[in-house]
Amino acid sequence: MGRGAGKAVVGKGVRRAGATLARYRERDGDHYAAAVTFFSLLALVPLVMVAVSVAGFVLAGDRLLATELDRVIDGSLPPEIGGQVTGVVHTVVGERGRIGLLALAVAAYSGWSWISNVRDAVTAMLGQERTPRPLLRGIAADVVVLAGVGLAMAVSFGLAALTGAAGTGLLHLTGLTGGFAHFVLVAGSLLLGLAANWLVIAWCLAHLPRRPLPLRSTLRPAGAAAVGLAALQQAGGLYLHLLGRSPAVAAFGTLVGVLLFVYLVVRWLLMVTVWLTVRAEPPAGTLAADVRYAGTTLGAGASAELVVRTLSGR
Template identity: 45%
Template sequence: MAESKLARLRAEHRWFDHLIRAGSRYTEQYGAHYAAAVTYFSVLSLVPLLMIGFAIAGIVLTSQPGLLAELQAGIAEAVPGPLGDTINDVVKQAIDSKGTVGVFGLLAAVYSGMGWITNLRDALTAQWGHAKADLPLLKTTLKDLLALLGLGVALVVSFGITAAGGWFAHEVLEFVGLAGAWWAQVLLKASSILVGLVANWLVFLWVLAKLPRKPVSWRSAVKGAAAASVGFEVLKQAGSLYLSTVTTSPAGAAFGPVIGVLFFANLVAQFLLFITAWTATARENALRDPPRPPPPAIISPVVEVRSGPNPRTALGLVGTGLLLGALFRRRSR
């Protein structure tokens, strides 16, 4: 009864049938397993990125002693006591060893980034229904490195569009003298969200169309990128709400951000792979099933051994003998 009802719902609602097909593709292509691998390398990449950030901050703070003093004073005021002194010591050590930290951070970032982009490309390729092929190592590594750089450029462009759009809208409100109006602030917030959606759409369009190892057309990824853009914005708002709620307690302040990063990274990875499966199983993108090959031919030789002629042959021989006997008798007369 449940199966017939499900089949009826799928027949009546195309969007529901599409979701079912996307879920089946996600499950059959091990979406959760791929998401776990992407999450691991995502979190692993945070450490070298923080190292590079410390190195850059060290270079900036070294040339700005006044800014360094303000930072140390702010840390001592925000975290008084021995813990504040420890944090200031860590900052001083990071500044003193900024060159070493930057080099090791860059090498670690390249390693973890390559693992991240490799698993991400394999996961996206699987959700498009393409089998994993044996590819040459050097050529594949080079393509993965170029894909990583391309994604980095796409992210920079996305953040640049978001920042420029928000700044431009704020400047316009300042220029016309409406910066203090509540409705203008609401309009500014809505416009920043809209610009963020456009920026996210560009990034997801790149991810869905260019990161799979098999070519995918831009047109095939347009709808999926739009859905991913809206969903990712919702996830960001939920993540910020989660962190603001968890960090209110001492235990949450210590472990909440770490758990939040892990949970958010895995949620985004699963969401992206499901959107890819949803895009790939659309009717205009679904791969046509190849015709089934004919069953294999079975050759089985049959050897028949007979001790004498079959009935038809025997009857023919008897008839021939009678005819010859009659002819011979006529001639003998």
């Protein structure tokens, strides 16, 4: 009886996975994933400009640091290249205000364009129809969602980082620095990281569509999405580890790796979004059941990640 029930569960899971892939292709999921990847990388350009502007303000306010940077550049690069790099640095310092204002303007536009395309992709994967709305109203709604996504990520990952730091401090305070204590700390950090991803993804799945979904309906899929995202992060770390020490290979391979990583992450999250529309099983009776289901998934994912880190020594 147990074996028959197990086969039924596996069969249901396989059918659901097949239906998810079929619907994902029908809704042009790969095309949306490629478009979101492009807009994601494009949105990084003004952020780099903002960072450059901030660096210019820092160098302008600390002449000793600026002098030390010039010395390092002159000592590390050939004279003809070092002179050009130093000139660029001085230009950045002199034009830091203009660069910052331009970067902020471009970042505002690219951020709105990014979140708008992400919302369109998620809406299409859910099979929702886009209802026309006034331009200004649509921009305002996108900006509010973008702010919510940023706040959710900041709060979740901030809490996970603070908790990890507090755990390390507690171990040092109590003098528990042995292997088992370190093992418990790593396991707890992995679980907290997965929980942070779970909360962010659940919030995004509920609020990114043009017609928001109930948060409860996204809890189970978000748990699976968080585990898959952690697996992609581990694969990305292994890829960077295997690049080698050649600067040329590392530079080119890192660029390709970032592009591939962003595409795979977007593709996975869009597949999970489609999964929301092909749920074969009836919804659980209580919110606690959904949380327990997601917690079990996160626990299994944390255990698997801990085993991978232990075997790989990373």
